[in-house]
């Protein structure tokens with residue numbers, strides 16, 4: 055568990071004195087409605103910064119100083135002693151901002167995080183208009199060829215469980231795909247699983263302290279993630295190469311076509327995990343399959359075969375596993391040659407009728423989940439999985 059925690063630079067193990075620079079909590083107390091938009095941008099930036107790769111000590115100090123200036127104003131604490139290297143470096147950085155107004159510091163912080171996010175994205179994401187394979191990050195491979203952008207979950211040894219870093223990368227990949235030259239976008243998995251859902255070790259931070267802040271940052275990430283699927287403007291197709299669990303199932307209701315291998319299963323064990331549905335499934339599933347079948351999945355965690363999921367309207371078509379890849383990609387290549395604007399507009403007409411509702415459902419589901427994640431039921435289920443690697 056310690057190793058997993060160390061992956062995030064904001065919590066990284068101490069290797070040199072400056073590496074213990076950590077970032078202040080998400081405890082922001084700006085009042086007044088006029089400041090709301092800025093405040094939200096700032097809060098989002100504070101969340102996003104925790105998901106970035108280590109930007110180096112110099113940049114961490116800049117971020118630290120801007121954060122302190124934005125939340126507390128000019129440096130107002132005594133200078134640490136000369137041997138207190140870390141705190142002195144932090145104090146120097148904050149003090150150097152002089153009387154910079156809080157609002158300017160807040161804006162500079164947001165701009166700096168944006169520039170760091172886009173530079174880390176540009177090193178791992180497909181470039182708009184690319185017409186050949188591009189390397190994504192280790193766990194998410196993004197390629198664009200012949201009018202199809204393929205986003206592949208690539209963590210087969212962990213059944214493609216989605217880490218917080220991967221949520222962030224998928225958001226960036228979808229944003230890039232919405233602007234690139236491709237006609238359609240595909241999400242799929244590498245290995246025997248499509249995806250085992252949320253990586254349950256995403257919650258180790260929650261178990262390790264600073265609970266409320268961690269839960270809040272996970273909630274913002276989840277909401278942004280699902281919003282991206284709601285707003286995605288081009289045809290989005292899921293190529294479900296194997297079993298799907300949790301969020302990878304609920305999101306399917308937001309895709310335009312779902313092709314599944316007959317090896318695939320569809321499982322949403324939310325109650326078993328002390329959690330509740332997300333991905334707009336609490337709204338889409340009952341509409342799609344009727345309340346009785348939706349509740350069997352979302353409340354009781356009934357696992358569906360690919361055939362059953364197809365009968366319920368969650369899957370568009372099922373293919374024998376032996377011919378799955380060939381048949382599906384032949385079909386997708388044909389679809390990618392259809393007039394792109396016509397496809398976008400048709401999708402828009404269908405989605406626009408529900409878009410506002412879907413965003414509201416997403417917000418509500420995330421707010422309920424935020425409470426669930428703090429419940430004993432959820433904490434015990436996650437601890438149980440992480441300690442015993444219990445199977446559901």
Ligand SMILES: CCCCCC/C=C/C(=O)SCCNC(=O)CCNC(=O)[C@H](O)C(C)(C)COP(=O)(O)OP(=O)(O)OC[C@H]1O[C@@H](n2cnc3c(N)ncnc32)[C@H](O)[C@@H]1OP(=O)(O)O
Nearest residue numbers: 211212213215250251252253254255275276300301445446
């Ligand atoms: C921004 C955050 C938003 C949160 C949104 C809310 C999302 C909710 C969900 O998605 S809920 C669903 C969560 N997923 C699960 O509960 C699945 C848990 N995994 C399992 O039950 C099983 O691993 C399995 C049925 C998927 C596969 O079983 P099996 O074929 O026997 O393989 P292993 O169990 O040996 O798995 C291999 C390896 O992968 C690790 N792993 C699999 N799934 C996850 C996961 N979801 N999170 C973390 N790790 C996972 C597993 O522990 C093994 O690791 P190891 O080899 O032991 O190191």
